[in-house]
Amino acid sequence: MPKYMTKQRKALLSFLSAHADEELSARQIAQMLDDDSISVSAVYRNLSALEQDGKIRRVAKSGSREVFYQYTDCSSCKDCLHLSCEKCGKTYHMNMPDADRLVAALAQNDDFSIDKSATVLYGVCRECKKQS
Amino acid sequence: MPKYMTKQRKALLSFLSAHADEELSARQIAQMLDDDSISVSAVYRNLSALEQDGKIRRVAKSGSREVFYQYTDCSSCKDCLHLSCEKCGKTYHMNMPDADRLVAALAQNDDFSIDKSATVLYGVCRECKKQS
DNA sequence: CTAGTTGCAAAGAGTTTGCATGGCG
C-alpha cells in the first residue's frame, strides 16, 4: 500500500522489526524513535496501513486506555500461534506439533476454523514462572 | 467492590447476563439499555469495576477506535477456553478434553502456563463456514 | 515533475472525573 519509502517510514519499520512481537502504544513508539525522526501522526498513519495489511495486531490492555500495537514479522512465522506472557510482555511461538494438533482438534471437535494470525494465547512464560 | 445494588447496576448486570460473551462497546450497552435506565458514565464506572474484578475482558477490534467489553458469566465456565467467531461475533466454549489437552501440551512442551480467563481463540464458527 | 507523505495544529471521539443530588441499606 505505501508507495514511497520515506526516511520516516524506514525508521519506523526498522524499529518495529527490532521490537517484533512487543506490545507498544503509538505514543511509546513515537517517543522511542526520538530525535524527531517521525511525527506522532505519521506513526498513526503508518500503523493503520500496516494493520490493514495484516502486519500489525491491535490489543487492548486492561488498565490502560491506550491501544497497543504488535508487529509480527510475517516472513518467519506466518503459520504459527503466538503465546504472550502477561508478566514480561514477551511473545513466544508455540511449537509446531502442538499448534497443528490444536488446529486439528478444534476443526474436528468444535467445527471451528482458527485464525492463527488473530489469536494469541495469554499466560505466564517459563522465565517468569521461575521468578515467582 | 460495589456496595449498593442500585437499579442501574441491576439493569446493567441483567443486560450483561443476557448478552454474555458478546463483544459490546460502552456506548452500545448504554443505548441498548435505552429508556434512560443508566447513564453512560455509570456504565463506564460499573464496567471498570467489573473489569478489575476479572468479570469483564476488554478487546480492541480492528477498524474501530472503541474498546469492546465482554462479560463472561464465571459461574458456568470458569475453566473453559473461549472461541470467538470473527464473522458473527458469537463466543463458543471449547470442549473440555481438547482444552485440557492444549493446556497440558503447552505446559509440557512450551513451558507456558496458559491463563484461560484471558485468552480467546479467534476464527470462524461452523454456522459461518456453511454460509461462505 | 507528480503524487504520496509528512508535520502541525485543530477537530473528533471515547473515556474519565468533579460535584451536587438522590437512593440503598
Add this chain to the structure above:
DNA sequence: CGCCATGCAAACTCTTTGCAACTAG
C-alpha cells in the same frame, strides 16, 4: 441517616484529519 452511586457536563487523552510544504521516484 450516612455513604455510595448516579447524572450531567466539563475535562482529558488518544486518535484522526485538513492542508500546505516537502520529497521519493
